[in-house]
Amino acid sequence: KEIKQAEFIISNTDYKKSPEPNLPEYAFIGRSNVGKSSLINMLAGRKSLAKTSGRPGKTQLINHFLMDKRWYLVDLPGYGYAKVSKKAQAEWGSMISEYLKNRENLVCVFVLIDSRLEPQKADLEFINFVGANQLPIAFIFTKADKQSINKTQKVISAYKKTLKASWEEFPPHFISSATSGAGKNEVLGFIEQLNDA
Ligand code: GDP
Numbered sequence: 001k002e003i004k005q006a007e008f009i010i011s012n013t014d015y016k017k018s019p020e021p022n023l024p025e026y027a028f029i030g031r032s033n034v035g036k037s038s039l040i041n042m043l044a045g046r047k048s049l050a051k052t053s054g055r056p057g058k059t060q061l062i063n064h065f066l067m068d069k070r071w072y073l074v075d076l077p078g079y080g081y082a083k084v085s086k087k088a089q090a091e092w093g094s095m096i097s098e099y100l101k102n103r104e105n106l107v108c109v110f111v112l113i114d115s116r117l118e119p120q121k122a123d124l125e126f127i128n129f130v131g132a133n134q135l136p137i138a139f140i141f142t143k144a145d146k147q148s149i150n151k152t153q154k155v156i157s158a159y160k161k162t163l164k165a166s167w168e169e170f171p172p173h174f175i176s177s178a179t180s181g182a183g184k185n186e187v188l189g190f191i192e193q194l195n196d197a
Contacts, residue, residue: 001188003067006044011061013091015098018074019064021105024195025072028140029096030112031080031122035142038178039112040065040075043187050075060092062099071195072105080122101133107194108136110187115141115152115175119162131167138172140187145177 009019030036040050049065060077067073076099077092084092100109109130113123130137139159144152152175160170172190176183 001185001192003044003188005066005068006046006049006073007066008049009064009066009072011063013061013095015062015095015103018062018099018103019066019072021103023066023071023105024107025074025103025105026108026110026191027074027076027100027103027106028110028112029076029126030078030140030142031114031120032078034078034112034114035176035178036075036078036112039140039142039176040073042176042178042181042184043073060088060095062095071191079126080120097129097133100130100135106135108138108191110138110140112140112142113155113159115144115155116147118155119159124162127163128166138174138190140174140176140183142176142178144175144182145179149175 010017012018028036028040037050041047044050044065044067050063062077063075065073065075076096079092079096100106111123111127111130127137127139141152141156156173156175163170174183174186174190176187
């Protein structure tokens, strides 16, 4: 699958300045360095649509991209930076929760998870926040090329086990590699399906 046209629309700190909510929207978020920019560029088939490795301390923005004039891809600022002030964390928190709670055309939140790491507190907290707000969620286990599929499956199993108590069903999930292109067709196919639903 290929995206034919990917167009940057706007960056905001206030979700209210987002484009008209007249197309389905998909948000991408994860811990800093999880490979979010690389994944977005892979999905879009572009080298530098999303800027890689945002420095902590840099303004954290909600970035809207229009894909094939059909749906919005939203690049949300990540969490879990080591050196972020309490104030910046609070700002991130209110910006993201306002966006997630109020963006009416939001169809699914893709949470990116490093496939090499056992469940991390920051990820679980964010996942449970999305769940508590009853927003549709899907997981993308990134950087899968860095280890065997067996190890990735073990990490996914650990997430299943951890979320079992609080989640009725394990959310849809994908395994990706920006290096090999793995997961691209699956994620784009999933989005297409939801767009057509
Ligand atoms: P972001 O901070 O979440 O946007 O992460 P980036 O996309 O900037 O990636 C962080 C680092 O991980 C960079 O050095 C990337 O080259 C590397 N990286 C990202 N995705 C992959 C992947 O799928 N495979 C490998 N091997 N490296 C990756």
